[in-house]
Amino acid sequence: MSSRPESLAHVQENFVRHILPLKGFVLSLVPQRHLADDIVQETFLTACEKAASYEPGTNFRAWIFTIARFKVLAHIKRESGRGQLLSAEATTLLLNESLEAEAPDLSEQVAALDGCVRKLARTARQAVELRYAENLGPTEIAGRMGWTVNALNVALSRARIFLRRCVEESLHPGRTC
Amino acid sequence: MNPPDQELTRLIEAYLDDSLAPREVARLSARLEQDKDARALYLKLSRQHAALTLWGEQQTGRAAAQPPGETIPFPSPRRTARRRWAWLAAAAGLAVATLLTWRLARPAPAMMTYAGDAVWETGTGPRADGDLARGEHVLRAGVTRFVTRAGAAVSVAAPARFRLVSADRIELSEGRLTARMQREDARLTVVSGGAEITDLGTSFGVDATQPGKAQVVVFDGEVAVKKGAGQELRLTEGQAAQASEMSVAAAKYDPEAFRDLWPLTVGIHEASETVEFLPPGPMLRPLREYRADGKLFLLPEQQKAVTDAAYAIDLSTDVTQWPDSPVSPYPLMRGHRVSSYLVFFQPVSVGKGVRRLSGEITFHQRVLAIICSDNALTATDARLGLKSADYRTPGQRRGLEEADKENYRGAQLPHDSISLTNGGHTVRFDLFVSDEREQMRIVVAAP
Numbered sequence: 127m128s129s130r131p132e133s134l135a136h137v138q139e140n141f142v143r144h145i146l147p148l149k150g151f152v153l154s155l156v157p158q159r160h161l162a163d164d165i166v167q168e169t170f171l172t173a174c175e176k177a178a179s180y181e182p183g184t185n186f187r188a189w190i191f192t193i194a195r196f197k198v199l200a201h202i203k204r205e206s207g208r209g210q211l212l213s214a215e216a217t218t219l220l221l222n223e224s225l226e227a228e229a230p231d232l233s234e235q236v237a238a239l240d241g242c243v244r245k246l247a248r249t250a251r252q253a254v255e256l257r258y259a260e261n262l263g264p265t266e267i268a269g270r271m272g273w274t275v276n277a278l279n280v281a282l283s284r285a286r287i288f289l290r291r292c293v294e295e296s297l298h299p300g301r302t303c
Numbered sequence: 304m305n306p307p308d309q310e311l312t313r314l315i316e317a318y319l320d321d322s323l324a325p326r327e328v329a330r331l332s333a334r335l336e337q338d339k340d341a342r343a344l345y346l347k348l349s350r351q352h353a354a355l356t357l358w359g360e361q362q363t364g365r366a367a368a369q370p371p372g373e374t375i376p377f378p379s380p381r382r383t384a385r386r387r388w389a390w391l392a393a394a395a396g397l398a399v400a401t402l403l404t405w406r407l408a409r410p411a412p413a414m415m416t417y418a419g420d421a422v423w424e425t426g427t428g429p430r431a432d433g434d435l436a437r438g439e440h441v442l443r444a445g446v447t448r449f450v451t452r453a454g455a456a457v458s459v460a461a462p463a464r465f466r467l468v469s470a471d472r473i474e475l476s477e478g479r480l481t482a483r484m485q486r487e488d489a490r491l492t493v494v495s496g497g498a499e500i501t502d503l504g505t506s507f508g509v510d511a512t513q514p515g516k517a518q519v520v521v522f523d524g525e526v527a528v529k530k531g532a533g534q535e536l537r538l539t540e541g542q543a544a545q546a547s548e549m550s551v552a553a554a555k556y557d558p559e560a561f562r563d564l565w566p567l568t569v570g571i572h573e574a575s576e577t578v579e580f581l582p583p584g585p586m587l588r589p590l591r592e593y594r595a596d597g598k599l600f601l602l603p604e605q606q607k608a609v610t611d612a613a614y615a616i617d618l619s620t621d622v623t624q625w626p627d628s629p630v631s632p633y634p635l636m637r638g639h640r641v642s643s644y645l646v647f648f649q650p651v652s653v654g655k656g657v658r659r660l661s662g663e664i665t666f667h668q669r670v671l672a673i674i675c676s677d678n679a680l681t682a683t684d685a686r687l688g689l690k691s692a693d694y695r696t697p698g699q700r701r702g703l704e705e706a707d708k709e710n711y712r713g714a715q716l717p718h719d720s721i722s723l724t725n726g727g728h729t730v731r732f733d734l735f736v737s738d739e740r741e742q743m744r745i746v747v748a749a750p
Contacts, residue, residue, distance in 0.1 A: 146357065153353035154346065157319045159360075160452070164470070208488050209325030212318070213332035216342075220335065223342055235354040236361070243358070257320070258359030264322050283316055290351055 137177040140186045141170055147187070148194055150232040154224065155198050155217060159261055165201055169194045195221050235293055242292035250285040257282060308344070315345050319352040411436045412470035413449045416456070416667060417572055420445035439466045442478065448567045448667075454489025455502070457482045458567035475517070481508040481561050481568040481583075483606065484524070485749075498530045498546030503537075505606065506568070506583060508561045517546045520558055522568070522584035523606060541585040558582035569603040570642060570747065575662025578646070586691045594649045599660055599734075604643040604689045607749050611686055612637050615679045616672040616746075623723040625675065626705035635672045640749045642668070643687040645742060646732070653738040657716055660734045668748045669727040675703040675719075675743035683744060701742045703734065711737065 141148075148169065152162045172193050173180075180189055202217045212220070243254055249271070256267045268278040314331045317323040323331065334341050411434035418429070424441035435449050442461040450456050453471035463478020473480070475495040482491050483506040492501045493509050496517025500509060505524035511517045519528055520543040528544050529535040530551045536544055538553075545554040561568070565580045574580070581593065581602045593600045618625040619632035635641075648660065674680055680702055684694045694701075703719040719734045721743065730745055 150350070150353040150357060153356050154349035157349065157352055157356075158321055159356055162356075204490075205488060208486075209328055210321070210323075212328065212335065216332040216335040220342055220345060223339075224346055232350075232354055232357065235350075236358045239354060239358040254355070255359075255362065258355045259362035261359065264317075264320050279313075279316070279320075282320075283312070286316070286348075286351060286355075289355070293354075 133177040133180065133182075134174055136182060137173050137180060141173060141190060144187050144190060146236070147232050148190060151191060151224065152194055152198060155220060156201060156211065161201065165194065165197045168197050172197070234297055238293045238296040239289065242289050242296065245292060246285055246288065250281055250288075253278060253281050254285050254289075308341070311341055311344060312348070315348050319349060412453075412467055413451045413457070415447070415449045417446075417448035417458075417567060421447040422461070435467060437467050437469065439464065446563055446567055450485065451491065453491060454484060454486045455482050455491040456485055456568075456570070457491070458564045460561075460563050475509055475511045477511055477514075479508065479510045479512060479561060479564060481522070481564045482506065483522075483568055483570075485607075496546035497548060498528050498551050500546075501527045501529070503527055507538075508558065508564070508568070510560045512560075515548055518554060518560065519544045519546065520556055520561070520584070522558065522582070556584075558584055558587075565603075569606070569644070570667045571601070571644075571664060572667055573663070573665040574601065575664070577660050577662040578664060586689060590647075590692045590694065591649070593647075594651045596651050596655055597658065597660070599646050599648050599662075599732075601664065602645040602647070602689070602692070604645055604692075604744075605687050606642045608641055608643065608687055610635060610637050610639045610641060614672075614674070614683050614686075615676075617675045617679060618673040618721060618723060619671065620669070620723060620727045623727075625673065625703075625721050626718060627720065632672070635746060639671060641671060641687070642747045642749045643683075644745045644747070645688070645692075646745060647740060647742040648734065648736045649740045650736070650738055654712075655737070657711075657714055657735055657737050660736055661732065663729050663731050664745070665725065665729045666745075666747050667728075670723055670730060670745060670747050672746040673721060673723070673730065673743055674746065675721065676705075677702040680742055680744055683746075687744060687746065696740065699740070701740055703741050703743055 145166070149162060149166050152165050153159070156162050156165060169190060173190055180186070198221065199214065199217060202211055202214050205211050206214065243251055246254060253267060253271065256262050256270065264275055264278050264282070268275045271278065311334065314323065314327060318328060318331055335345055411430070413435040415429045415433045415435055421428070421442060422444040424443055427440040429435050442459055442463040444461045446458060446460045448456060448458045451470045457473065457480055459465065459478060459480045461478065463480070464476045465478065465480070466474040466476070468474060471490045472492050472494070475493055480493070482493065482502060484491065484502055484504055490502065492499055495509050495511045496515060498517060500507065500517070500519050503525040506522040507526045508520045508522065509517055519526065519538065521538045521540055523540050525537060525539045527535050527537055528546060528551050530546060533551070536551050536553070538544055541556050543554045543556040544551055559582070562582070565582055566574060569583050577598050578601050579595070579598050581600055583603045590602070613634040613636050616632055616635050622628050622630055622632035646664070674683055677700055681694070688694055703721070704716065705718055707718050708716040716737060717735045719741065721733070722731045723729070724731055734741060
């Protein structure tokens with residue numbers, strides 16, 4: 127099915143607006159960054175191929191999230207033999223519940239993280255930056271920081287608990303969990 | 304609210320950190336399948352993981368110029384996409400900045416592993432960081448090898464023109480390539496001569512030197528060759544097909560066309576001229592027929608075997624000299640994923656006296672072990688040798704000589720020696736050969 131230029135342009139422009147929540151959605155099910163990138167790109171390419179079938183004015187986000195859902199499941203099934211990703215059944219259940227639940231606004235969370243990460247203790251902040259900015263794994267981070275892997279995992283876990291509370295407080299001041 | 308299950312939290316966080324063993328991934332999957340509260344916790348932690356990942360990408364801030372030669376994935380014309388992109392960038396919204404950061408930081412589909420004497424047409428070929436971007440590439444001279452993110456090691460010989468469509472798809476319009484899948488789930492489709500050649504595991508070659516045609520040979524494993532909506536032709540080891548404008552049909556298996564790619568295909572970067580490569584794939588002649596007085600032969604054996612027992616070896620990365628080492632190496636233990644190569648000398652005729660054969664072989668992967676004694680060679684034939692090769696040498700020695708022979712057919716025959724250098728990637732050999740066959744098996748780590 128070929129796409130008319132105007133419908134293609136519409137899809138491309140709207141896709142850019144939804145790229146952050148889309149990638150966040152994919153990352154929550156396929157946590158490896160490079161694999162999530164591939165799936166987002168595949169979603170984009172499929173959306174462009176099917177641009178003629180998208181009806182302007184309808185829920186664009188739901189449309190591309192539906193495409194992404196199929197891409198995620200196809201990826202999980204393709205990679206299932208390696209044993210490094212969740213099962214297709216678990217992923218399907220998570221997909222269903224992920225789309226049902228009201229997901230927090232990701233862009234606000236990302237913006238809030240800036241201030242919250244700065245509030246971490248120095249070593250905790252270093253561990254978080256190495257994990258998420260440098261995209262290093264726990265073993266490598268532990269080696270760089272001179273820690274055991276167990277100690278590093280505990281530090282990251284505590285940092286994440288702090289960051290969740292901090293982001294929640296930033297976005298909803300006064301609300302308790 | 305119940306306090307979160309600490310063990311479940313640990314499993315989920317380790318999974319999100321990509322550091323959970325397959326056994327535990329299966330355990331986590333089973334828990335998530337059965338427990339709705341576990342899924343809710345997973346979604347909470349994974350959404351945080353997503354937010355932190357996107358935050359981390361912003362910190363990296365790789366807003367470099369578009370790398371040359373990289374194709375923008377938008378299906379619209381490149382110039383129009385650039386103008387639109389520039390307008391969106393000027394709007395400076397968070398989503399746009401994230402798209403740019405994501406797009407520009409996205410890894411290329413392949414990475415160069417051997418450049419050698421390759422000469423590329425200007426504007427094509429690898430980037431400065433060694434990555435090979437999506438798009439068309441033209442190899443003017445030499446040979447090259449790259450590994451795709453989908454797990455295929457691809458070797459290309461010039462002159463060649465190909466398009467790297469994605470990590471698992473290459474369009475070969477001119478030239479020759481071979482591909483070897485490096486892991487169980489690796490995947491690659493090569494489009495050439497109007498046909499699609501899809502790997503079903505593990506190693507094949509495509510020759511597109513004749514316009515509009517493609518010759519496919521399978522060295523190992525199985526491939527599917529399909530033209531349009533037509534029937535699919537399955538080929539296994541030692542089989543070949545030719546695809547043309549009109550059809551796909553079985554053809555004579557002839558690996559000779561890929562001779563200059565054989566070494567790279569099997570993971571060897573460099574070798575001295577004293578070494579002659581035998582083609583990958585099934586043996587076309589019995590082992591005993593490969594004879595020469597002035598060189599060694601290198602036979603690629605297993606490419607992804609897993610050692611099933613502890614094997615005695617003669618040289619390793621810990622004991623890098625043979626035979627002049629005070630200690631023996633530890634055995635090669637079971638569970639190693641390896642490739643193996645038999646390097647051997649077999650004279651054409653006897654009575655030619657003692658000759659010296661020296662040289663080096665450099666492997667892409669690290670050498671784990673070298674086996675050169677009779678018993679150890681025999682013990683590893685079944686697991687690491689080729690099923691189609693007959694290694695039996697009843698009543699005859701086959702290993703290297705570890706001691707001088709003072710009076711060997713009236714002359715002195717010095718002992719052989721081998722060493723491992725270059726971080727375990729280069730095997731240096733200094734062999735003194737005469738009337739008897741000599742063999743060593745080189746065992747290399749397989750990805």
